[in-house]
Amino acid sequence: MIDTINQQLQLLKLSGIKQALKQQLEQPNLYQEQSFIERVSLLLTHEIDTREQRKIDRLVRHAKFRLPAQLNQLIYSPARNIEKAQIRK
Numbered sequence: 082m083i084d085t086i087n088q089q090l091q092l093l094k095l096s097g098i099k100q101a102l103k104q105q106l107e108q109p110n111l112y113q114e115q116s117f118i119e120r121v122s123l124l125l126t127h128e129i130d131t132r133e134q135r136k137i138d139r140l141v142r143h144a145k146f147r148l149p150a151q152l153n154q155l156i157y158s159p160a161r162n163i164e165k166a167q168i169r170k
Contacts, residue, residue: 097131098124 083106090099101124105112112120157163 095128097128100131101127 086102087099090096090102105120105123112123115123152168155163155168157165
């Protein structure tokens, strides 16, 4: 039964749900107290997060930045004329 579900998730390109379902099956004690709706919500949230992360990774890869960097590594010195509030927008 689980193989069929995995094949269907693969066919529908729902790899995030597939990963989250695998995690739920491997650790049933963590999800035992949750209702069906809560578990489905977790699966869908994981799928959305996975898709968003893949999109970010793809955009960063195609941007071809000269140096890899993170926003938390940004230097906000007065000489650079960069304000934290401006970046947060």
